[in-house]
Amino acid sequence: MVLDIRGLRTYFFTYDGVVKALDGVTFNIRRGETIGLVGETGCGKSVTAFSVTKLIPDPPGRIMDGTILFKGANLLWGLDKEAKFKTLKKGRVKVSRRFRRIRQGQARMTAVRGGGISMIFQEPTSAMNPIFSISDQISEALMLHRGEVVIDGLLQASAGRHGRGLAADGARRLRAERTTEAGLSSGRIEEALDQLFKVARQNDQDTLRAAAEHLGDVAGLASLGTQAFYAVRGSWADPESRRPEIERAFRRLNMSQLQRRYLQRERALRTLARELQAVYLREMRNGKAEPLARRRITLRTWALRLRTFYFGLWGVRGHVRKPIRKETFWHAVRLLEGVRIANPVQVARGYPHELSGGMLQRVMIAMALSSDPELLIADEPTTALDVTIQAQILELMKNLKERVGTAIMLITHDLGVIAEVADRVAVMYAGNIVEIAPVKDLYLRPLHPYAQGLLASIPRMDDPTKPLESIPGSVPNLIYPPSGCRFHPRCPHAMPICKEVRPPMTVEGEGHQVACYLYHGPVAKG
Ligand SMILES: Nc1ncnc2c1ncn2[C@@H]1O[C@H](COP(=O)(O)OP(=O)(O)O)[C@@H](O)[C@H]1O
Ligand code: SF4
Ligand SMILES: [Mg+2]
Incomplete structure (x- = not known):
């Protein structure tokens, strides 16, 4: 199991009230599997993705409860210490945040991201920095995740295999x-x-x-x-x-002594950073803080930085970083080749505004994959693109899955896209997962009235005479979510009990679960 989410609750504390954006989301993703997350706009798909990567804007957002296990490490460990809640009059809530704890939480998350979660965002332009060239931005991601490989390669090539002679000139x-x-x-x-x-x-x-x-x-x-x-x-x-x-x-x-020494220092800093990450991951796995171990590594890092402060001096920095800059540029070109960009050298030299949306999305994929992630979260990766480019991007993701064995969480409101690439589908409605099933099963036998409605609203080539249906009404305001089953105001089969008690998730076949009173299978665990 790569990712196991249980009872995830994410709220937004706004001036109008508390938006209960996620209310007990539970599902998991297996190794190498692609899971599709579908639902109308405003159902909480993006909030789910941002909760997993801990990118929820805080304030106003806050993960209130639940566990997110990524390869056995609880990403939400220590979360309860990050804020205190006090209920005021009229149902308002006062949140006091403890920023030292939050910073620690962010450092922990950085460790996890390096260890295997990458994300592709809905809007490629907003995820890129307009003032840096494409190669600079890919290089940064590359050095962050795989700096060791790049530095080792340089050090080895400049000295090791060919003897000192070639290294010298x-x-x-x-x-x-x-x-x-x-x-x-x-x-x-x-x-x-x-x-x-x-x-x-x-x-x-x-x-x-x-x-x-x-x-x-x-x-x-x-x-x-x-x-x-x-x-x-x-x-x-x-x-x-x-x-x-x-x-x-x-x-x-043909590196200078100073350049070699800089590389060695960067290598040592990265080793320390990895040690720190290992401590963080251990903490999240065991649920036990190790402040001493952390402090020791931090001190060693600072000692090394202090000893080699001159690498940051103006005039030295440019010189010592040169081999890395050149090296990562060509690594970036290789990554761009990997996402089928025909003229990678020009693209790498260019800036974000010079590229089309489809191109930028590919650059983002190249960046997301530079770390060989075990889990890739793609939030509507093709929504802003033309149909032809959409197909290419999906093809690309399919290839990557086969090549690297990455598990993918693919978020979209387009059921056609899901049918093409996903193994399983989770249908989301108003902050809950209402049905989860293998792809074929869901398309042939949708159980939840909402899933049935979604499927009836896509055009069918095999039966063009069939009228398109739409689900009446719209996604509710999540400050005042409907009681019981959140779908009941729009559901054609609503019964009295639906308004009262939230339906449990029941098992209705191999890997097929649904939360609806129309079905009576055994209650699902979790
Ligand atoms: N920053 C925010 N502040 C307040 N509410 C938010 C914020 N981000 C998301 N929400 C709320 O969370 C709910 C789910 O949003 P989202 O996950 O973006 O939907 P989608 O399924 O379209 O990706 C929406 O009701 C939205 O209003
Ligand atoms: S639980 Fe009731 S309201 Fe909800 S989807 Fe099922 S029948 Fe409709
Ligand atoms: Mg979204």
Whole structure:
């Protein structure tokens, strides 16, 4: 089980009253599974997603109750200490927040996000920073989640495998080897480069890609291969003309002592950050605070920062960060390739306003996947897009699921989208899950009157004469939610008991549960 949500209650304390946006949401997501969350606008789908990632704006929002287990760690552990509630007259509530505790909670959540939850937002433009280039933003996400891999790669390539000689002067030596043919690895680089030029003349993308990757392997830095690939790709008539550019790129292996030391320091800081994350995760798993362990790691972090304060000085910072900047740029290009962007180098150099909505959404997916998440939450990822681009994005998500085995929580009000990619569907209404079932089961045999209404309101190609039905009324105001079954004012089958007591979730078949008095299966656990 990747995610297990039980009895989740999220409220918003507004001036008009308390909005009970989620009222006991319970469901789970298994490893590698795609679960679709459907319901009309205002049902609480986004609030569910934001609760899991703890991105509920606080104030006014607050998770009041419940457990969210992510791989066994309770994400809501310590939440009760973050605020105190006092009921005033006229049903108003006074909330006093304890900001130190809230900050701690946020730090814990950062640990979890790094460990495997990513989110794609409804509005790609609002999730990107307009003043930074695309590559900068992908790089930031990349360094946050996989900084170790990038730094290790750089350190190894600059020193380890080829001995100190090449590390000392990559490009110059590369040129020297051409005449003496003495060096082992440098000679091999030269060979791989010649092979690349030869292949480039044939103008065949696949073989060129293979040759470029071989060059990256030989050099010990995969990003050099990517860079060489894009350098020669466009100029198949005369690829040799790109040699100076590629040789310049090899200078990346040619780091100064200061740059190497900076990389080592960044590596050490990341190790400490991981240790801290491990403590946080352990706390959430065991339900026991370890303030001493936390403090010790924080102190070591500060000691290291203090010892190496000069890396932050103006003039030094730009120099020492250069290898990382170059390296992550090409990593970003690889990620953009992964989401089928045809001209990744231009896109990476560009800024958010230069891209279309579909393009930005792909960039967001690239960013969300840069950390190989175990759980991807996609909140209406295709709603703002054209139909053709929608299909491409869904295809992309399907591929990712197969390749990485990511579990996906896909939120949408479009049942067609769900039918295409989801394994199971959870139908939400006014802050509750009212029905949950395997996809086929729900489409063939919807049980809850609300689910039946939703299905009757989608156009059908097989029977175009069938009139479209819509559910009368609208989603209720959640400050004053209807009593009992929240759907009763709109339900064609409402009975007296529906107004009084909330229906329990009952089991109506293999993996099929529904909360409605029309059915009488055994009551579901949880
Ligand atoms: N910041 C907020 N302040 C007050 N109410 C909010 C806030 N965010 C969401 N809500 C309420 O929570 C309910 C669910 O919203 P939401 O999850 O965004 O719906 P949707 O299913 O369309 O994603 C709505 O009734 C909305 O009014
Ligand atoms: S519990 Fe009653 S009101 Fe609610 S959906 Fe079922 S029949 Fe309708
Ligand atoms: Mg929403």
